Each structure stands twice: as structure tokens, then as C-alpha cells.
Amino acid sequence: GREWHLVARPHGWPKAEDFALREAPVTAPGEGRVLVRNLYFSVDPYMRGRMNDVKSYTPPFKLDHPMDGGAVGEVIASNAEGFAVGDHVLHGLGWREYAEVPAERAVKVDESLAPLSAYLGVLGMTGLTAYAGLFEVASFKEGDAVFVSGAAGAVGSQVGQMARIKGASRVIGSAGSDEKVRLLVEEYGFDAAFNYHDGPVVEQLRAAAPDGIDVYFDNVGGEHLEAAISSLNLHGRVTVCGMIAQYNATEPPPGPRNLALVIGKRLRIQGMLVNDHAALQPQFVQEVAGWLASGELKYRETFVEGIENGFDAFLGLLRGENTGKMIVSLA
Numbered sequence: 001g002r003e004w005h006l007v008a009r010p011h012g013w014p015k016a017e018d019f020a021l022r023e024a025p026v027t028a029p030g031e032g033r034v035l036v037r038n039l040y041f042s043v044d045p046y047m048r049g050r051m052n053d054v055k056s057y058t059p060p061f062k063l064d065h066p067m068d069g070g071a072v073g074e075v076i077a078s079n080a081e082g083f084a085v086g087d088h089v090l091h092g093l094g095w096r097e098y099a100e101v102p103a104e105r106a107v108k109v110d111e112s113l114a115p116l117s118a119y120l121g122v123l124g125m126t127g128l129t130a131y132a133g134l135f136e137v138a139s140f141k142e143g144d145a146v147f148v149s150g151a152a153g154a155v156g157s158q159v160g161q162m163a164r165i166k167g168a169s170r171v172i173g174s175a176g177s178d179e180k181v182r183l184l185v186e187e188y189g190f191d192a193a194f195n196y197h198d199g200p201v202v203e204q205l206r207a208a209a210p211d212g213i214d215v216y217f218d219n220v221g222g223e224h225l226e227a228a229i230s231s232l233n234l235h236g237r238v239t240v241c242g243m244i245a246q247y248n249a250t251e252p253p254p255g256p257r258n259l260a261l262v263i264g265k266r267l268r269i270q271g272m273l274v275n276d277h278a279a280l281q282p283q284f285v286q287e288v289a290g291w292l293a294s295g296e297l298k299y300r301e302t303f304v305e306g307i308e309n310g311f312d313a314f315l316g317l318l319r320g321e322n323t324g325k326m327i328v329s330l331a
């Protein structure tokens with residue numbers, strides 16, 4: 001089977017030469033393991049950080065080893081109790097066609113409840129990030145005005161809709177194209193949205209939220225964070241989920257120039273990692289499955305077909321070519 005290796009550490013934007021698609025033998029599963037044919041794997045912004053050789057919350061990818069990440073596939077051979085050929089599983093050995101997975105790292109998923117790809121997005125890691133980041137980290141409450149950046153992406157699109165469903169007074173989103181902005185307002189029910197390429201974020205946000213915001217869910221950092229600090233009301237809260245605007249930066253980016261506003265407004269700015277919120281998983285799945293069934297919550301996925309296009313899918317994600325969750329399909 002083929003698998004993607006990182007062969008050089010990118011400086012700035014990743015280049016095709018930093019990656020290689022290599023052939024690896026497919027072997028029978030060892031004791032307590034299953035052999036999985038991957039059907040979908042996830043490409044995620046956090047993977048850019050793992051391409052650098054720096055200590056972080058997830059270890060860096062090793063050079064000349066297969067990369068990993070979320071994947072869903074079908075068990076084609078089992079040497080583990082409780083797993084049978086034909087089972088579908090969610091696991092962490094993506095970026096490859098075949099994965100030999102320890103049974104304790106594989107979670108069975110049910111295709112009759114949701115399409116398999118949904119377990120990588122709306123019912124998976126990015127959905128839980130939105131749910132935990134809004135309700136637990138930002139302490140969202142009914143009547144809050146919420147601004148989310150990266151709003152047409154996997155996490156952002158769910159944040160805005162969850163806030164609407166739970167009674168936000170106003171939901172504002174920013175995204176990188178007019179088509180995405182339309183989607184936010186017309187399909188996802190945002191009250192206002194803008195294209196951050198159209199002009200200074202601080203001005204566009206002020207126009208979209210004349211009474212200010214109470215919560216900012218940050219997927220982007222940089223100019224967006226500075227603008228949000230300007231628009232936040234007294235006792236506003238910020239969930240710092242991601243700062244994708246700087247993932248390919250080669251110099252440390254400038255900080256928000258208006259940070260001193262944090263004092264008078266008594267703002268709370270808090271970072272989050274989804275891994276800390278696993279205890280919310282059952283409640284999250286139950287509530288989101290209900291909203292999906294009722295049609296209150298919508299989602300999009302962008303599929304890139306074929307393992308050979310894995311690198312292009314990742315690069316496309318960083319460039320904003322996705323709407324909703326970016327997924328590589330091997331089916």
C-alpha cells in the first residue's frame with residue numbers, strides 16, 4: 001500500500017518536494033491488532049505544526065516515516081477480540097492506504113447513523129472542538145453576540161450554527177470568499193458575514209456588529225484577533241482555537257497592538273486543545289446528532305479523491321480551497 005512520508009521540514013509554505021508517496025508492505029495484523037483499508041483520511045491545519053521540529057502538544061512527524069492523523073476505514077483482517085472483517089473504524093493512522101491498528105486505538109463507527117466521513121468532521125474532532133470551545137471554553141450563554149473567524153471551515157461553520165441554535169443575540173462570521181460569505185448567511189443562518197479580503201477586519205467587524213461582541217472564537221489570529229479585541233464588550237471572552245494566518249510564517253508575527261484593552265474590558269482570552277474535552281464526547285454526539293436529524297445544523301465537506309492527491313489536499317486546506325471539512329477520499 002502507498003503512504004505519505006515527510007522527507008524534508010518545510011520552511012514557510014510546504015512544497016511538494018517536502019513530501020513523498022512511498023510503497024510499504026501490507027502485512028497480516030499482529031496480536032491484538034486489526035488491518036484496516038482506509039476509506040477517508042483527514043488533513044488538518046495542526047499538521048503544519050507537526051512538520052516543524054519543535055516541541056509541542058503533539059510530537060513532530062518523523063522524517064522518512066509515514067505521517068499520521070485521523071482516518072476511517074474498513075477492517076479487512078482482524079487479530080483482535082471484538083473486531084470483525086467488515087467493521088468500520090475511526091483511528092489515528094491516516095495518510096496511508098492500509099493501516100495496522102492496535103485494537104485499543106480503533107473506535108467502531110456506524111455507517112447507518114451517519115456517513116463515514118462525518119466521523120472525521122461534524123461528529124468527530126472538529127465538531128467537538130467547536131462544541132467544547134464555544135460552550136465550555138468561551139462559557140457561551142444565551143443572548144451573547146458571537147464572532148467566529150474561519151467561519152466557513154470545519155470548526156467555524158459549526159461554532160456559528162451552534163451559537164445560533166443556543167440563542168445567540170447575533171452571529172457574525174468572516175471567511176475568504178464571497179461564495180463562503182453567502183453560504184454563512186443563506187444556509188447557516190448567520191446574521192452577518194464578511195469577506196476579510198474586502199477591507200480592514202476591524203472596520204468590517206464594527207459594521208457587522210454595531211453593538212459589539214461578547215464572544216470571539218478565534219481560528220485565525222493576527223488582524224482578526226486585534227479587531228475582535230476592539231469590538232469585544234465588557235467581560236467578553238475569547239477562545240483561542242487556532243491561528244492559521246501564521247502557521248506558515250517564517251518570522252514571529254506582531255502581537256495585537258490593542259492588547260491593553262483587555263484590562264478595562266476585563267476580557268478573558270483562553271487557549272484550548274480539543275483533547276482536554278473528551279469527557280464532553282457523549283453529550284456532544286447526542287446533541288449534534290439531534291440537530292443534524294432535525295435539519296437545524298448543516299455541514300459541508302470537501303473531498304479530494306485519491307491518495308496521490310493527499311499533499312494537494314493539505315496545501316488546499318491552508319489556502320482555503322475547502323468549504324467545511326477537508327477530507328481525502330480513497331473509497
Ligand code: NDP
Nearest residue numbers: 045153154155175176219241242243244245272273274320
Ligand atoms: P478549516 O476547515 O477552517 O480550514 C482552514 C481554513 O482556514 C481555510 O479553509 C481558509 O478559509 C482559512 N484560512 C487559511 N489561511 C487564512 C488566513 N491567512 N486568514 C484567515 N483564514 C485563513 O480548518 P479546521 O476547521 O480544521 O481548523 C480551523 C482552526 O481551528 C485552525 O486554526 C486549526 O488549527 C484550529 N483547530 C484547533 C484545535 C484545537 O484543539 N485547538 C482542533 C481543531 C482545529 P478562508 O477561505 O476563509 O480563508
